[in-house]
Amino acid sequence: MIAGLKLETRSKGISVKFWARISRYLLWLTLFILPWQMRKVIVPVFHQGAFVEYAAISLYATDLLIMALLIIWLPGVLAKKRFCWGPRAISWPLVALVVWMWLSLIWVHQLGLSLLVGSWTAGHFTLFVLFYLYLINNVRTIRDILWPLGWGVACQGLIALGQYFSNHSLGLKWLDESVLDPNQSGIPVVIVDGVRRLRGHGLLPHANLLGGFLATSLALLVPWLYAVKRQWPHYLMWLLFTIGVLGLVVSLSRSAWAVFLLSMGGLALWALWARPKKLRAAILPGLIVTAVTLALVISQYSVIVPRFDLSEPVEQISLSDRLRQWGEFKEVYRKHPVVGVGIGQYVPYLKYLDQSTLGWSYREDVDGWVYNPGRDGRYYEPVHNIYLLAIAELGIVGGALLALILIGALVVVGGLVRKRRALVGVAALLSWLSLLVLGLIDHYPWTLQQGRLLVFLVLGMMAVLSVHSGYNKKRGGRKKRQFALS
Known part of the structure; x- marks a missing residue:
């Protein structure tokens, strides 16, 4: 009998280790393909022949991987009856925001908007909270x-x-690479001497999203450059970091460049003040990365300079679009200030407003009759500001909950900076601040799957560091375990 019990215990131990290993591999794969837009469009939405990204329903490969992780994790949670919510300053407002998203479906139905899109978007946010x-x-x-x-x-x-450098997509259709033709309208380009030069996209849907992903992730990777002690992994990580920096350059995203330079400057100043030995150890590889990056910048000088010339036609169109979007936001907010139009409904509501004025209508501002033929679907875009977008969709209540999450995250990461894992804390702080700044001038952290997942990854990393550093005081009622940086 005793032998049988030992055999059963051993068998259970092997099973637990097996599933733990599977979960670890799934997590690695999830993070590796985080920026990929590999997906199945379940419900496509078209308007006047153009695909409307922000009203369509898609299932991504990373969604399936996260679901698999949660399914494997669930039996362990139920069996051990032990669960950690993480830092309350982040987790409670996060849960409240998701609950408010689901409640917003009530007025989505009342407005006659897309209940399916709203449910899918709320479900997406719920999935990432569980992640x-x-x-x-x-x-x-x-x-x-x-x-x-x-x-x-x-x-x-x-x-x-x-x-x-090829000035077109690489034909990676099996990885769902976007079809990138610089001569096609709507593709992000830079015009140099009349030639349209394609901006790097990676496997992401837009060059700005590539820039934001790289700028945020590179800041997170800096502590790892110091943590890896063995020689070849240390050099390998510097190589990966360098390739990421070069990719950031060819994204030609000014906002991503700015937050990356500020993050690197902040990390260098902190190291100079708190860990001068660590800074000295990074001088040689840092100079190599800088030299390689400057070589690329100098060789592509004629392409980079126009990105700072706001009189260029491409930049004028971008500025005009931003002003138009600001006017659209004010109209949406004026009509639904308290509870908003519902999660995921900003673009469907713009279409609704347009359709309500199709044909001839009298406008008091011009004192005459005007004809509205409707707009091409490509021109229906969210306002390029996640804070305004959250308020438009979830009202003042949702905006307040989002503000609590942002402030709570800053409080938590501020505690990390004061703890012994200060370098990781500073990197997490700068990554989070980068996302907050990028959210002022773009919408992808709220609207696009890869942007949302990046936000929750940074939040999760801050929460993990907080729990294991002791800043959160308790971890599911159990004694804090040693947390390994490397």
Whole structure:
């Protein structure tokens, strides 16, 4: 009998280790393909023949991987009856925001908008909140986040470099690479002497999203450059970092360049003040990365300079679009200030407003009759500001909950900076601030799957560090375990 019990216990132990290993591999794969837009469009939406991205329903490969992780994790949670919510300053407002998203479906139905899109969007945010909780309860070493993220950064950098120098997409249709033709309207380009030069996209749907992903991820990778002690992995991580920086350059995203330079400057100043030995150790590889990057910048000087000339036609169109979107936001907010139009409904509501004025109508502002033929579907875009977008969709209540999450995250990461894992804390702080700044001038952290997942990854990393540093005081009622940086 005793032998049988021992055999059963051993069998259970092997099973637990097996599923733990499977979960670890799935997590690595999830983080590696985080920026990929590999998906199945379940419900496509077209308007006047143009595909409307922000009203369509898609299932991504990373969604399926996260679902698999949660399914494997669930029996362990039920069996052990132990669960950690993480830092309350982040987790409680996050849960409240998701609940409010689901409640917003009530007025989505009342307005006659897309209940299916709203439910899918709320479900997406719910899935990523569960992924955030999974990270808190399962990540034991920061290596499990940063190694696959580093490889993912390098992969996107290489693909972006290939797209930029070939001036077209690379034919990676099996990876759902966007079809990138610089002569096609709507494709992000820079015009140099009348020639349209394609910006690097990687496997992401837009060059700005590639830039934001790389700028945020590269800041997170900096502590790993110091943590890896063995010689060849240390050099390998610097190589991956360098490729990511080069990919960031060819994304030609000014906002991403700005937040990356500020992040690197902040990390260098902190190291100079708190860890001068660490800074000295990074001088040689840092100079090599800088030299390689400057060589690329100088060789592409004629392409980079127009990005700062706001009189260029491409930049004028961009500015005009931003002004138009500001006017659209004010109209949406004026009509629904308290509860908004519902999660995922900003673009459907713009279409609704347009359709309500199709044909001839009298306008008091011009004192006459005007004809509205409707707009091409490509011109229906969310306002390029996640804070305004959240208020438009979820009202003042949703905006307040989002503000609580942002402030709570800053409080938590501020506590990390004061703890012994200060370099990781500073990197997490700068990555989070980068996302907040990028959210002022773009919408992808709220609207696009890869942008949302990036936000929750940074939140999850901050929460993991908080729980294991002791800043959160308790972890599911159990004694804090040692957390490994490497």
